[in-house]
Amino acid sequence: MKIADFKLEVFFNQYEFSAPHLLAQSDCESMTVRELLALEEGAAEKFQECWLGYTEVEGGLALRREIAGLYESLGPEDILVHVGAQEAIFADMNVVLEPGDHVICQFPTYQSLYEVARAIGCSLSRWELRQGEGGWQADVDELAGLIRPETRLIIVNSPNNPTGYELNAEERQVIVEIARKAGIAVFSDEVYKGLAYTGERLPWFADLYENAVSLGVMSKAYGLAGLRVGWVATRNRELYEKMARFKHYLTICGSAPSEFLATLALRHGPSLLARNLEIIQANLEESDRFFAQHAPLFQYNRPLAGPIAFHRVNAPVEDFCSDLRKAKGVLLLPGSVYDYPGNYFRMGYGRRDFRTCLGLLQEYLAERGLG
Numbered sequence: 432m433k434i435a436d437f438k439l440e441v442f443f444n445q446y447e448f449s450a451p452h453l454l455a456q457s458d459c460e461s462m463t464v465r466e467l468l469a470l471e472e473g474a475a476e477k478f479q480e481c482w483l484g485y486t487e488v489e490g491g492l493a494l495r496r497e498i499a500g501l502y503e504s505l506g507p508e509d510i511l512v513h514v515g516a517q518e519a520i521f522a523d524m525n526v527v528l529e530p531g532d533h534v535i536c537q538f539p540t541y542q543s544l545y546e547v548a549r550a551i552g553c554s555l556s557r558w559e560l561r562q563g564e565g566g567w568q569a570d571v572d573e574l575a576g577l578i579r580p581e582t583r584l585i586i587v588n589s590p591n592n593p594t595g596y597e598l599n600a601e602e603r604q605v606i607v608e609i610a611r612k613a614g615i616a617v618f619s620d621e622v623y624k625g626l627a628y629t630g631e632r633l634p635w636f637a638d639l640y641e642n643a644v645s646l647g648v649m650s651k652a653y654g655l656a657g658l659r660v661g662w663v664a665t666r667n668r669e670l671y672e673k674m675a676r677f678k679h680y681l682t683i684c685g686s687a688p689s690e691f692l693a694t695l696a697l698r699h700g701p702s703l704l705a706r707n708l709e710i711i712q713a714n715l716e717e718s719d720r721f722f723a724q725h726a727p728l729f730q731y732n733r734p735l736a737g738p739i740a741f742h743r744v745n746a747p748v749e750d751f752c753s754d755l756r757k758a759k760g761v762l763l764l765p766g767s768v769y770d771y772p773g774n775y776f777r778m779g780y781g782r783r784d785f786r787t788c789l790g791l792l793q794e795y796l797a798e799r800g801l802g
C-alpha cells in the first residue's frame with residue numbers, strides 16, 4: 432500500500448519535543464507511573480509481579496471488562512484492544528473496505544480516518560463541519576445527500592479533532608437511521624469521549640447501532656498516551672473476528688505492563704476524567720477572557736466538548752504559527768496540516784501550563800502591535 436504523509440504527525444514529529452511550550456496538544460495532562468500506581472493500595476507491588484510474556488490478541492479479560500463497563504449494551508467479548516487508536520483505524524479500514532468503495536468522512540478531522548481509505552482505493556466525500564456565527568455546525572441533511580449506491584462506510588469523529596464539535600443525541604440518532612436504512616456501516620472515532628462540559632453522557636455509536644464500531648483510547652481524555660492502549664467496540668461479530676485476524680499481521684497483541692496500567696486507570700476512570708475536565712474548564716475560562724480581549728484578530732470557536740478547539744486568525748496562519756514558535760517557543764498547529772483553508776489553527780486545553788502559554792501568546796501579540 433502506498434499512503435500519503437500524515438501531515439499532522441510529520442508536524443508534531445518536527446516540533447513536539449523541541450518547542451518548549453505546547454499550546455496545540457490534543458491529549459490531557461499526563462502523569463507518572465508512580466502517580467498512577469498510587470491510586471490503589473497494593474498496585475505498585477502487583478505491577479512488579481506483572482508477567483512479561485505475550486498477552487491475548489483480543490486484550491486481557493480484566494482490561495476488556497473495564498472497557499466494556501463504559502458501554503450500555505456491550506460485554507468484554509465485544510471489545511478488541513489495540514496498540515493506540517491509530518492501529519485500530521488502520522485495521523478497521525483494511526478489513527471493511529475494498530478498492531472502488533465510497534466512504535463519507537466528517538471533515539475536518541484526523542487524517543488517518545480518510546487517508547487509509549484513500550490508500551485502499553476508495554473514493555471519498557467530505558461531510559463538512561461549517562463555521563457558524565458562534566462556532567462549528569453540522570448538517571445531517573447534507574450527510575444524507577452524500578450517500579451513493581457504492582457507499583460502504585460513514586466515518587464520524589465526535590468530539591471532533593480539531594473543532595471540538597460534539598454530535599448531539601438527536602444528530603447521532605439521525606446518522607444511525609440514515610446508515611441503517613442504506614445498509615452502511617459506521618466507524619465512529621470517539622477517542623475524546625469522557626470530557627463533556629455539561630455532564631451529559633452521550634451514547635457511544637456501538638451502543639446505538641449494531642453495524643457500528645466505536646473507537647476509544649487511553650491517550651486523550653485519560654491523558655495516558657504513553658500506554659498506547661486503544662480499542663474498538665462493536666456488536667458486529669464478523670467484523671470483530673476479521674479485525675482480530677488482521678491484528679495478527681500488525682502488533683499481534685498489546686504490552687503486558689501497559690494493559691496492567693490501563694486496567695488500573697480505568698478502575699479509577701471517573702476520578703481521572705474529573706481531574707482532566709477540571710483542567711480544561713479552568714483553561715476555557717482563561718481562553719474566554721483572552722479571546723474577548725482580542726476579538727477583532729480571531730474568530731473564537733469555543734469547543735463543545737473535549738480538549739481542543741479550532742479558531743481562526745485574521746492573518747496568514749502558517750506565518751503566524753511559525754513566527755510565534757520562533758519568538759516565544761509556543762506551538763500552535765496550523766489548519767493546513769488538516770488540508771483546511773481559511774487561516775485556522777488548533778489550540779489544546781488539556782494541559783496545566785495553558786495559562787503560561789496564553790501569557791506568552793499575549794506578549795507576542797503586544798510586541799507585534801496586534802493586541
Ligand SMILES: Cc1ncc(COP(=O)(O)O)c(C=O)c1O
Pocket residue numbers: 457514515516517518541588592620622648650656659661
Ligand atoms: C481523532 C483521533 N483519532 C485517533 C488518534 C490516534 O490516537 P493514538 O495516538 O492514541 O493512537 C488521534 C490522535 O491524535 C486522534 O486525534
